[in-house]
Amino acid sequence: MSRGPTVRQNITRSLLRVLQQGRTIDTAIAEHESSVAECDRAYYRATLYGVIRHYSELDFLLSGLLDKPIKVKDADLSMLLLSGLFQIHWLSTASHAVVNESVKVAIRLNKSWARGLINAVLRNALRTDLDARLNSADAITRSNHPEWLYQRIAAAWPNRLEAIMTANQQQAPMWLRNNRSKQDRSEYLQQLEAAKMKAQPPQWPVDAICLDRPQSVETLPGFDQGHCSVQDVAAQCAAGYLAPEPGMKVLDLCAAPGGKSAHLLESYKGISLTCVDNDPGRLKRVEQTLARIGSNAQVVCGDATQAGCLLKGQQFDRILLDAPCSATGVVRRHPDIKWLREPDDISTLTTLQSAMLSEAWSLLAPKGRLLYATCSILPEENNTQIEQFIANHPDTHSVAIDSTQRLPSALPLSHGLQIFPGLDDADGFYYALLEKHG
Numbered sequence: 343m344s345r346g347p348t349v350r351q352n353i354t355r356s357l358l359r360v361l362q363q364g365r366t367i368d369t370a371i372a373e374h375e376s377s378v379a380e381c382d383r384a385y386y387r388a389t390l391y392g393v394i395r396h397y398s399e400l401d402f403l404l405s406g407l408l409d410k411p412i413k414v415k416d417a418d419l420s421m422l423l424l425s426g427l428f429q430i431h432w433l434s435t436a437s438h439a440v441v442n443e444s445v446k447v448a449i450r451l452n453k454s455w456a457r458g459l460i461n462a463v464l465r466n467a468l469r470t471d472l473d474a475r476l477n478s479a480d481a482i483t484r485s486n487h488p489e490w491l492y493q494r495i496a497a498a499w500p501n502r503l504e505a506i507m508t509a510n511q512q513q514a515p516m517w518l519r520n521n522r523s524k525q526d527r528s529e530y531l532q533q534l535e536a537a538k539m540k541a542q543p544p545q546w547p548v549d550a551i552c553l554d555r556p557q558s559v560e561t562l563p564g565f566d567q568g569h570c571s572v573q574d575v576a577a578q579c580a581a582g583y584l585a586p587e588p589g590m591k592v593l594d595l596c597a598a599p600g601g602k603s604a605h606l607l608e609s610y611k612g613i614s615l616t617c618v619d620n621d622p623g624r625l626k627r628v629e630q631t632l633a634r635i636g637s638n639a640q641v642v643c644g645d646a647t648q649a650g651c652l653l654k655g656q657q658f659d660r661i662l663l664d665a666p667c668s669a670t671g672v673v674r675r676h677p678d679i680k681w682l683r684e685p686d687d688i689s690t691l692t693t694l695q696s697a698m699l700s701e702a703w704s705l706l707a708p709k710g711r712l713l714y715a716t717c718s719i720l721p722e723e724n725n726t727q728i729e730q731f732i733a734n735h736p737d738t739h740s741v742a743i744d745s746t747q748r749l750p751s752a753l754p755l756s757h758g759l760q761i762f763p764g765l766d767d768a769d770g771f772y773y774a775l776l777e778k779h780g
């Protein structure tokens with residue numbers, strides 16, 4: 343037996359990090375993927391993402407296959423069994439491989455005593471009609487969302503609940519953003535075709551391209567030279583909504599990792615852009631992105647709720663506030679969000695968003711425009727937040743977003759637009775454009 347951890351052991355360790363210790367999938371991958379053999383990495387990711395996507399259903403199946411619950415101190419065995427069940431039911435991995443390899447992992451975990459348990463549970467699963475079992479579960483279990491989040495989405499969007507739940511279980515497509523300062527989108531599409539990468543351009547936003555199959559970024563034509571970036575189509579709406587004019591001072595108040603900043607600089611020549619974020623590590627990524635596309639901005643590390651002090655009372659013509667939020671619109675890309683968020687996080691976030699909005703407003707020049715954005719689908723972070731802001735700020739009104747600049751399924755609200763996950767192949771997003779009276 344080799345000494346390094348096997349792929350299944352790495353899957354078990356990564357699941358423990360996310361589902362037991364509350365870390366993100368990205369953190370777990372950063373810690374463990376390098377010890378997975380190159381040839382096993384796709385399998386590692388497919389199982390890790392898959393178990394996290396289907397956690398409620400898997401947990402339901404596992405409970406039904408156990409005589410008594412597994413102790414918390416043996417949570418690694420639970421993770422091993424959940425991944426075994428996922429491999430059997432969703433990946434159709436050869437049954438003997440799942441059972442034998444899972445038993446070996448139990449031994450490597452120094453839990454030889456559990457060989458019988460692992461063997462019995464997985465063999466029992468192979469004899470069971472798992473689809474029929476799953477059909478007997480309630481709607482919340484089958485949605486694979488925690489009950490509080492399911493109930494909140496149900497209350498907010500009762501007629502869209504099923505569609506949202508289904509979309510959140512899908513894998514998102516890979517969207518690119520053509521860098522129009524380097525080449526037209528049609529030219530970049532030709533370069534993709536020459537590289538045998540099939541892709542589709544939507545009518546709007548004008549820089550967006552949806553790849554038929556995800557690709558690693560190194561293989562994308564001209565990626566290192568900044569000819570394209572990876573960015574969801576919904577996120578690509580921001581630059582066009584803010585539409586700064588040459589000579590304008592623009593502030594991106596929560597800028598990292600810099601996707602929307604880069605899009606603004608690629609699209610609007612002659613603007614002066616300031617990027618603020620309070621996370622130094624993420625701000626480095628803004629600098630790397632701007633260097634890759636060959637653009638410049640003033641990059642400032644600090645708290646957006648203290649931006650007046652930070653920016654020494656400067657006034658801006660355009661402000662983008664892409665606020666920290668529940669990220670409930672991007673669950674299909676980040677399924678760990680479902681399990682990492684807590685119900686209390688929402689009110690903490692709405693308080694922070696409201697403080698950021700007020701501070702941003704104080705930096706906006708008369709007749710200036712502020713674009714408020716979240717990747718949330720919860721009204722309290724979105725339309726309700728903006729309704730309250732407008733009620734408390736009589737010097738503002740919201741500007742309707744032109745119908746030619748909307749994704750076809752975006753829903754206009756009393757203020758701004760809600761984009762729903764999965765529709766138009768987009769992430770869930772909210773945008774409201776506010777103008778300050780002169």
Ligand SMILES: C[S@@+](CC[C@H](N)C(=O)[O-])C[C@H]1O[C@@H](n2cnc3c(N)ncnc32)[C@H](O)[C@@H]1O
Nearest residue numbers: 596597598599600601602619620621645646664
């Ligand atoms: C939704 S992300 C921004 C994404 C970015 N606009 C883009 O398109 O790449 C929100 C950002 O807000 C930052 N943030 C959170 N709290 C902050 C605060 N109090 N002050 C400044 N930035 C903050 C986070 O570090 C995070 O980078």
